[in-house]
Amino acid sequence: MKVCIAEKPSVARDIARILGANSPHDGYMEGNGYQVTWTFGHLCELKEPNDYCENWKRWSLGALPMIPPRFGIKLIEDERIKKQFSVIEKLYQSADEIINCGDAGQEGELIQRWVMQKAGVKCPVKRLWISSMTDEAIREALPR
Numbered sequence: 129m130k131v132c133i134a135e136k137p138s139v140a141r142d143i144a145r146i147l148g149a150n151s152p153h154d155g156y157m158e159g160n161g162y163q164v165t166w167t168f169g170h171l172c173e174l175k176e177p178n179d180y181c182e183n184w185k186r187w188s189l190g191a192l193p194m195i196p197p198r199f200g201i202k203l204i205e206d207e208r209i210k211k212q213f214s215v216i217e218k219l220y221q222s223a224d225e226i227i228n229c230g231d232a233g234q235e236g237e238l239i240q241r242w243v244m245q246k247a248g249v250k251c252p253v254k255r256l257w258i259s260s261m262t263d264e265a266i267r268e269a270l271p272r
Contacts, residue, residue, distance in 0.1 A: 131223040132164045132256070133216065135230045135239060139261065140166035143229055146266050155215030163219050167230075171209050171216075172201045172242035201242050217247040227271055229256040 132147070134140035140157065144150065148160035156165035177184035180196040203213055220226065226249060230240035244253065254271040 129223055130162050130225045130227060131219045132162060132227040132229050133240060133243070134164070134166045135169065135236055137166045137168075139229065140164050142261060142263075143256075143266060143270075146263055147270070155212055156219060163223075165216050165219055166212075167216070167239055167243060168209065168212065170239055170242075171203060171213050172239075172246050173204055175200045175202050201246055203246065213243070213246070216243060220244070220247045220249050220251075223249075223251050225251055226253045227256055228253055232257050232259060 132140070132143055132149075134143055144157035144159075144162070144164035147162045147164065149157040149162040149164045151158045156163050158164075175196075177194050177196075179200070179202060181194075184191055184194050203210060226244065228237075228240045228244075230236040256266075256269055256271065258265050258269045
């Protein structure tokens with residue numbers, strides 16, 4: 129199954145319609161060999177200093193430099209976000225391929241990359257790169 133992920137539900141609905149993924153599910157659309165899901169903009173963010181070390185919760189000169197062994201990301205604390213991330217993570221676990229349909233820019237790429245990293249994606253990832261949301265532009269740009 130190919131999983132497409134867009135940055136917002138409205139874009140996901142347009143992509144799903146074009147792909148023939150017309151069967152609605154909780155958090156995604158499915159059909160024609162595709163599952164199309166979405167984020168709500170940012171689902172993940174960089175960890176706070178105290179996520180690495182309790183002593184870093186309050187700033188002090190003695191705690192500097194604050195350099196974690198490896199920088200990490202975390203889900204934003206919101207029930208709606210946690211629920212959608214759970215859907216995305218489940219779809220990714222059974223995906224043969226992911227098509228990143230996020231906005232074509234640095235922030236759009238970052239949003240999707242952090243979600244993929246947090247979900248532990250192992251399968252191949254392709255990129256839908258469009259600047260127009262017309263049906264024709266989407267059809268021409270979709271990786272086959």
